[in-house]
Amino acid sequence: MIWPFKPSFRKQIARIEVTGAIAGATRKQVLEALKTIEEKKFPALLLRIDSPGGTVGDSQEIYSALKKLGEKVKIVASFGNISASGGVYIAMGAHHIVANPGTITGSIGVILRGNNIERLLEKIGVSFKVIKSGPYKDILSFDRELTEAEKEILQQLIDTSYGQFVQTVAEARKLAVETVKSFADGRIFTGEQALNLGVIDRLGTEEDARRWAAELVGLDPEKTRCYTFEERKPPLSRILGSSQASSKFSAGVGWLDFELSTSGQPLWMYRP
Incomplete structure (x- = not known):
C-alpha cells in the first residue's frame, strides 16, 4: 500500500480510528497502517477506538502489532462513545489511555454463541445424517443440543481465552490478576x-x-x-471525491453478516 505523505510528516502525529466490530477486514487495514507508521517514522500515534469489540484472533493480532510499534512510537488511545471488550483489549497495546467520562467500556470477558434450530427442523420434517471422525467433530451443530461433554470442552476454551484477556489487562495496567478479575465479569x-x-x-x-x-x-x-490513515477507496471514488469517504477502519460488514460469519467463534465483544 502506498500512502501520500507531506515532507513534514515526521512532525505529525499518525491517527487511526477503529470503529464498529473488529473482524478480519479491520485487522488487515490496521496492520497495514501500523507498518507504514513504523516505516515512515512517525513519532506518535493517536489510536481512536469506537468499537464494541469483535473476534478474539483479530483483536490479538492488532494488540500484538501495537505492542511492537510501541517500542519505537508513543501510542495514546482515545475511547469514543463505546470501547468495550475487544476494544479494550487492543487499547492495552497503547502506552496511555484517555476516555470520556460517559464512555461505555469494560465488558471484559468472552462469549461464544451457536444456533440451534432443531425443533424448527422437526416441524418441517428435515433431518441430517452425519458421519464424523470423532464425537466432537460437529460440536455446536445447529440441528441438535450440546452434550454435557461438549459444554465442558467449550467452557474450557472460553476460560482459556478469558485468562489471556485478564492477563493482558493486568500486565498493561500494572494491576494484580485478582484485581482485574474483580471487575472482569462481563460488566x-x-x-x-x-x-x-x-x-x-x-x-x-x-x-x-x-x-x-x-x-x-x-x-x-x-x-x-494528525495524519489520519483512511480505508482505501476504489479508484473511481478517489477521482470523484466520494462524499462517503471514511477516516475509519471498520469491519465493513453488516451486523447480520457478522453474526452469521462468527457463529461458533469465541468473541471479545459487548453484546447487549
Missing part, C-alpha cells in the same frame, strides 16, 4: 469508573489525547497536526 462501566478501576489513565476528549501524544514526543500541541 460494562463508564469512563469515570474505568479511571477509578485503573483501566484508563485520564478523562478527556480525543483532542486531549492528541495534545498528550504531541507532548510525549516533544512536539508543540498547538502546531502539531
Whole structure:
C-alpha cells in the first residue's frame, strides 16, 4: 500500500480510528497502517477506538502489532462513545489511555454463541445424517443440543481465552490478576469508573489525547497536526471525491453478516 505523505510528516502525529466490530477486514487495514507508521517514522500515534469489540484472533493480532510499534512510537488511545471488550483489549497495546467520562467500556470477558434450530427442523420434517471422525467433530451443530461433554470442552476454551484477556489487562495496567478479575465479569462501566478501576489513565476528549501524544514526543500541541490513515477507496471514488469517504477502519460488514460469519467463534465483544 502506498500512502501520500507531506515532507513534514515526521512532525505529525499518525491517527487511526477503529470503529464498529473488529473482524478480519479491520485487522488487515490496521496492520497495514501500523507498518507504514513504523516505516515512515512517525513519532506518535493517536489510536481512536469506537468499537464494541469483535473476534478474539483479530483483536490479538492488532494488540500484538501495537505492542511492537510501541517500542519505537508513543501510542495514546482515545475511547469514543463505546470501547468495550475487544476494544479494550487492543487499547492495552497503547502506552496511555484517555476516555470520556460517559464512555461505555469494560465488558471484559468472552462469549461464544451457536444456533440451534432443531425443533424448527422437526416441524418441517428435515433431518441430517452425519458421519464424523470423532464425537466432537460437529460440536455446536445447529440441528441438535450440546452434550454435557461438549459444554465442558467449550467452557474450557472460553476460560482459556478469558485468562489471556485478564492477563493482558493486568500486565498493561500494572494491576494484580485478582484485581482485574474483580471487575472482569462481563460488566460494562463508564469512563469515570474505568479511571477509578485503573483501566484508563485520564478523562478527556480525543483532542486531549492528541495534545498528550504531541507532548510525549516533544512536539508543540498547538502546531502539531494528525495524519489520519483512511480505508482505501476504489479508484473511481478517489477521482470523484466520494462524499462517503471514511477516516475509519471498520469491519465493513453488516451486523447480520457478522453474526452469521462468527457463529461458533469465541468473541471479545459487548453484546447487549
